[in-house]
Structures are given as structure tokens and as C-alpha cells.
Amino acid sequence: MNYSSSFIPTLREVPADAVIASHRLMFRAGLIRKLANGLFAYLPLGLRSFRKVEQIIREEMDAIGSLEMRPPVVQPGEIWKESGRWDAMGDGMLRARNRLENDFVITPTAEEAFTAVVRDELSSYRQLPLSLYQINTKFRDEIRPRYGVMRGREFVMKDAYSYHADDESQDETYQAMGRAYRKIFKRCGLTVISVKADSGAMGGSGSEEFMVESEIGDNTLILCKSCDYAANVEKAACAPDYSPRFSAELARAAAAETPAFEKIDTPNVKTIEELCAFLKTEPRQFIKTLIYRAVNVELDLSAAPGCEKLERKKPAPEAPYVYPEAFFAVAIRGDLDVNEAKLAALVKASEVSLAADSDVRRLTNAPVGFAGPVGLNTLPVIADYSVAGMNDAVTGALEKDLHYQHVAYGRDFTCWMMEDIRTIKAGDRCPVCGGELYEKKGNELGHIFKLGYKYTRSMNVSYLDENGKSQVPTMGSYGIGLDRTLASVIEEHHDDAGIIWPATIAPYHVVIVPIKYNGEVKTASDKLAAELEQAGIEVLLDDRDERPGVKFNDADLTGIPWRVVVGDKGLAQAQVEIKRRPEKESRQIELTKAAAELALKIREELAALNG
Ligand code: ATP
Numbered sequence: 001m002n003y004s005s006s007f008i009p010t011l012r013e014v015p016a017d018a019v020i021a022s023h024r025l026m027f028r029a030g031l032i033r034k035l036a037n038g039l040f041a042y043l044p045l046g047l048r049s050f051r052k053v054e055q056i057i058r059e060e061m062d063a064i065g066s067l068e069m070r071p072p073v074v075q076p077g078e079i080w081k082e083s084g085r086w087d088a089m090g091d092g093m094l095r096a097r098n099r100l101e102n103d104f105v106i107t108p109t110a111e112e113a114f115t116a117v118v119r120d121e122l123s124s125y126r127q128l129p130l131s132l133y134q135i136n137t138k139f140r141d142e143i144r145p146r147y148g149v150m151r152g153r154e155f156v157m158k159d160a161y162s163y164h165a166d167d168e169s170q171d172e173t174y175q176a177m178g179r180a181y182r183k184i185f186k187r188c189g190l191t192v193i194s195v196k197a198d199s200g201a202m203g204g205s206g207s208e209e210f211m212v213e214s215e216i217g218d219n220t221l222i223l224c225k226s227c228d229y230a231a232n233v234e235k236a237a238c239a240p241d242y243s244p245r246f247s248a249e250l251a252r253a254a255a256a257e258t259p260a261f262e263k264i265d266t267p268n269v270k271t272i273e274e275l276c277a278f279l280k281t282e283p284r285q286f287i288k289t290l291i292y293r294a295v296n297v298e299l300d301l302s303a304a305p306g307c308e309k310l311e312r313k314k315p316a317p318e319a320p321y322v323y324p325e326a327f328f329a330v331a332i333r334g335d336l337d338v339n340e341a342k343l344a345a346l347v348k349a350s351e352v353s354l355a356a357d358s359d360v361r362r363l364t365n366a367p368v369g370f371a372g373p374v375g376l377n378t379l380p381v382i383a384d385y386s387v388a389g390m391n392d393a394v395t396g397a398l399e400k401d402l403h404y405q406h407v408a409y410g411r412d413f414t415c416w417m418m419e420d421i422r423t424i425k426a427g428d429r430c431p432v433c434g435g436e437l438y439e440k441k442g443n444e445l446g447h448i449f450k451l452g453y454k455y456t457r458s459m460n461v462s463y464l465d466e467n468g469k470s471q472v473p474t475m476g477s478y479g480i481g482l483d484r485t486l487a488s489v490i491e492e493h494h495d496d497a498g499i500i501w502p503a504t505i506a507p508y509h510v511v512i513v514p515i516k517y518n519g520e521v522k523t524a525s526d527k528l529a530a531e532l533e534q535a536g537i538e539v540l541l542d543d544r545d546e547r548p549g550v551k552f553n554d555a556d557l558t559g560i561p562w563r564v565v566v567g568d569k570g571l572a573q574a575q576v577e578i579k580r581r582p583e584k585e586s587r588q589i590e591l592t593k594a595a596a597e598l599a600l601k602i603r604e605e606l607a608a609l610n611g
């Protein structure tokens with residue numbers, strides 16, 4: 001391709017809203033332009049790299065037997081109503097109505113569409129397992145689109161969906177997807193960390209996210225210094241301070257020396273800090289009790305304190321009961337924080353949030369700030385493991401301006417459920433090996449998920465098993481964001497002068513820079529370009545009538561892996577100058593050998609990544 005016939009509008013200046021390298025460089029190198037907030041156009045150079053990411057993903061999906069298909073981007077609202085996500089997706093999902101007043105969805109993800117297609121075609125166990133994918137447009141009305149294509153409103157996702165007769169088959173595909181993802185990111189030149197992720201209220205049994213380390217990452221990753229434990233903070237666990245089997249009896253025994261609990265006056269003391277100052281104690285001595293409201297709880301609460309009269313619904317014949325709203329008291333050591341994702345997963349809720357003050361007053365019979373687990377029988381108490389070993393604690397007394405001291409778990413109160421619901425912090429201990437945990441910020445590029453029966457049940461998918469009995473298949477879903485992957489490649493591979501593409505994603509492999517594109521230089525440049533193209537190498541020939549400095553800057557900015565400079569001086573010796581983009585030094589090489597040498601180097605680079 002000749003530069004003069006291409007459309008590569010490079011920029012010197014940096015757009016004001018571009019705060020990260022990939023965003024700046026994608027603009028400056030002429031890869032993208034912004035149409036509106038979160039809406040971008042890929043220009044020809046950007047599209048070439050985008051297509052390479054796409055092709056790598058396609059090859060690896062095909063290699064594990066997933067089959068590409070393509071449902072529409074605009075989907076009927078009905079299927080979203082069937083799955084229950086018409087309501088659950090909220091404002092992030094863009095909806096539209098046509099002239100016939102039919103509801104439509106601009107697809108943010110496609111569990112429903114694939115499941116609707118599979119439902120109509122699936123009849124026998126012989127068709128399973130079935131793994132399908134698309135590489136297609138998604139739209140999410142993100143509240144804060146930012147960092148360029150990293151978080152856009154419209155973006156492209158590879159999303160795959162698989163259907164299985166049993167968990168074993170689901171696990172095989174899940175593992176194969178995980179391996180394919182690692183291969184995809186390696187081929188893109190990306191260093192990814194795979195972390196255990198929250199499978200939340202989706203009812204799934206496993207979930208893994210593929211993260212790249214990033215200062216601007218939206219995710220906190222918890223990693224172990226001593227072993228390979230890695231988890232999203234939403235999911236991360238730690239070695240419990242006390243064994244989960246630390247029974248109420250053991251706790252009682254541990255409290256043998258503790259004086260009986262008693263009420264103390266704590267006038268106008270509400271926060272833990274104020275209380276610690278007042279009692280000259282530490283947050284660790286305090287049992288913090290928070291009242292949470294949970295929505296769409298799929299847990300059996302029939303035997304839970306205070307829940308006898310809670311409204312519950314049975315949404316579908318086989319679906320379990322759902323409580324549209326339920327409240328829980330959550331007790332945790334005063335120096336720790338409740339992890340709401342873990343809490344939501346524990347109570348199988350679609351969402352949890354701190355209860356409104358009025359609900360707290362109604363449920364605890366006390367003003368906000370005086371909740372405590374002792375004598376609390378109006379709602380189920382969920383305690384974090386950290387509470388198990390507390391045998392001389394301070395906690396709210398369910399009365400204004402009063403607290404209890406000398407409170408012991410097991411002796412003075414128990415709980416409805418004890419689980420790990422704390423937010424893990426750097427310095428906590430690894431749940432696998434006991435090593436020290438540390439934190440990193442990360443950006444999610446991909447996510448694989450065992451979904452279970454959520455969609456196949458609600459959308460009535462069935463097949464006949466070997467015995468002619470009707471069964472519901474189990475399902476998985478697997479996504480990678482292409483735009484975010486591409487931007488992340490630039491985040492990992494750039495310097496002050498511009499992008500440094502890995503050979504696999506580079507829009508062109510070689511840029512030829514003639515010092516002045518005429519005469520002998522032109523002839524040699526054209527010939528070299530033709531030879532390289534003959535060898536399957538993608539070439540950009542900078543035939544513009546620009547100063548060499550301008551051409552060199554653009555070559556660096558656009559990040560093409562190899563640069564060849566053709567000039568009169570070199571040609572006098574029958575030589576050209578070649579340079580790898582990441583290196584400072586160039587070297588002279590015989591013109592007649594240049595094409596073969598470059599083709600060899602590029603093939604080596606491609607092979608190393610594709611390996
Ligand atoms: P995030 O937490 O970053 O919003 P998500 O967990 O909602 O992402 P998934 O539903 O798991 O995303 O989608 C799969 C992949 O799609 C993500 O791993 C990411 O690469 C990509 N993706 C999701 N939202 C966006 C977006 N707004 N812009 C670009 N890519 C996105």
C-alpha cells in the first residue's frame with residue numbers, strides 16, 4: 001500500500017480527553033476517530049489491526065470446535081422478557097420501538113438470542129455438546145464511557161455459548177475455552193493474569209476473568225506472593241482467622257474468662273472511630289453490624305429469623321422461590337469491610353445494598369448506628385468468619401446511645417449463617433497456601449462462565465436423553481472484547497514515540513521510507529515493496545512528498561515493526577538501512593538481501609507469538 005493512497009491522518013497534538021497511552025496513540029496514529037462519547041470509527045489502519053485480533057480469535061475458536069454464526073444485533077424484546085432480563089438489565093440496555101410498537105433490544109450480550117435459536121433446533125442428546133460463537137457488535141449505554149475504545153458504548157465482542165447434557169461436558173468446554181483464551185492473548189502479545197471471578201446471582205458454578213495489569217484498571221486483583229492464587233477482589237478469599245468449623249461451643253469455651261456482657265452508655269457516639277476514642281479500644285474489638293437489603297433472593301428463607309411472613313414468588317414451574325426483597329444483618333469485625341459481591345453470591349441475590357435508614361430503624365428498633373447481633377431476632381444474622389473468634393467484643397445494643405461490652409460469640413449470640421464475606425486486602429493471608437496476598441489493578445479482557453440452567457430453564461430449552469426422557473441442557477458463556485484487547489496491546493507495547501506493534505497485530509509488517517521518492521530511490525523502493533509482498537509480507541510504502549523527519553516520526557507513531565530507509569547514499573553502496581521499531585540502532589544491509597532477510601525476521605516474530 002502506498003501511503004499517499006491511504007487514509008492515515010496522524011496527529012501531533014493529543015486530544016484533551018485522552019488520558020491513557022492507548023487512547024492517545026490510537027488517535028494520534030490515525031487508528032480511530034470519535035463520533036460521539038463512547039462511539040468510535042475505526043479508520044483503515046486501525047481496522048487492519050482490529051481485523052487481525054478478530055482473525056486470531058476466530059482461529060482459536062474454530063480450533064476448539066466452536067462454530068461461528070451470527071444472530072442479529074437488533075433483537076426482539078420478547079426473548080429478554082422470557083429470560084427475565086428485560087427488567088434486570090436496567091438502563092444499560094438500549095431499547096427501541098418500531099412503528100408497530102414492538103419492543104427491541106440493541107444487544108448488550110446474547111445469551112437470549114443463542115438460546116432462542118438453540119431451543120428451536122435442539123431435540124436430541126446426540127446434538128450435544130454444542131458450542132456456538134459470534135464476533136459482533138454490542139451496545140451498552142455505559143454511564144461513563146472512557147479511555148477511548150477501552151470502555152465504549154458500542155464495541156465488538158466475541159461471545160460464545162455452549163450447551164451440554166451434563167456438568168462434565170460443560171467443564172470440558174469451559175477448560176478448552178480457558179486454554180483458547182490464553183492462546184489468543186499470547187498471540188496478541190499480551191500478558192494476562194487469569195483470576196477467579198464472582199459468578200454472582202447468575203447461579204453459575206465457575207467463572208474466570210482474563211485481566212491485564214493496568215493503572216486505570218477497574219478491577220482489583222488479589223494475588224499471592226507465594227503461590228499462583230489469583231482472584232478478583234469480588235471473589236477473593238483469605239485463610240480464615242478462625243476455622244469455619246470453629247463451633248459455638250468452642251467459642252463459648254474461649255469466652256470462659258470474659259466477664260458477662262453489659263450495657264454501657266455511649267452518648268452521641270455513632271461511628272466506630274468515635275467509639276474507639278470513647279472506649280480507648282481498637283476497631284478489631286468491635287463487631288460491626290450492617291443491615292443490607294437484597295433483591296431477588298433465590299435462597300430458602302422459610303426457617304430464617306424474621307422471614308416467616310416475607311413475600312415470595314415462584315416465577316416458573318421448575319424455578320425455585322424468589323423473594324423480591326429481603327433484609328439481612330451482617331456482622332463483621334470492626335476493622336474489616338463487607339464484600340457486597342460475596343454477600344450477593346451468598347444469598348443468591350441479584351443485588352445487595354445498605355438498607356435505607358427507615359428500614360434500619362424499623363428492623364432494629366433503634367436509630368442507625370446501634371445495630372448489634374445480641375438479641376437481634378427480627379432478621380437473619382449473617383456473620384463473617386472474623387466474628388467467630390471474638391470473645392470480648394463491643395457492639396451496638398439496639399438502643400440509642402447504648403452499646404454492649406464483653407460480648408462473646410457463641411455465648412451471647414450466634415448467627416443464622418457464618419461465611420467468608422469480607423473484602424480481602426493486601427497483607428491478608430492466602431486461602432491456598434497461607435502466603436501474603438497483594439493487590440494489583442487490572443482491566444478485564446475476557447470472561448468465561450459456567451451458567452448452569454438459568455437461561456435454558458427460563459427459556460424452556462429441552463432435549464430427549466438416551467432414554468427418551470426430556471432434559472434441560474446446562475450452559476456456558478464466554479466473552480472477549482476485541483476493542484479493549486486491541487487497546488490493551490498498545491498499552492503494553494508503546495514508547496514515547498508511539499505504538500510498538502507485535503508482528504501479529506501490526507497493520508503492516510514493514511514500512512519503507514524513501515528519503516526522496518524519485519529516480520533510483522523510487523525504483524529500488526518499489527522493487528523492494530514488490531519483493532516483500534511477493535513473500536507475503538504486508539508493506540506500507542511512504543511515497544509522500546514529506547521531509548524524512550516527518551516520515552520517520554509517523555513510522556514510529558504508527559508502530560510498524562520494521563522500517564527500511566532507502567536513500568541515494570545507501571544505494572551508492574547497493575545498501576538500505578533496516579531497523580526494528582523497538583530498537584534504537586539501525587543497520588545497513590545489501591539491497592538484494594533485504595527482502596529475504598526481512599521476510600525471515602518477520603516470520604520468526606510471527607512464529608514466536610503464534611507458537
Ligand atoms: P466491565 O466489568 O469492564 O464492564 P463486563 O464484565 O460487564 O465488563 P462482560 O459482560 O463480561 O463485561 O463482557 C465480556 C467482555 O466484553 C469484557 O471482558 C470486555 O473485554 C468487553 N467489554 C465489556 N464492556 C465493554 C465496553 N463498554 N467497551 C469495550 N469492551 C467491553
Ligand code: MG
Binds near residue numbers: 444446447
Ligand atoms: Mg465480565
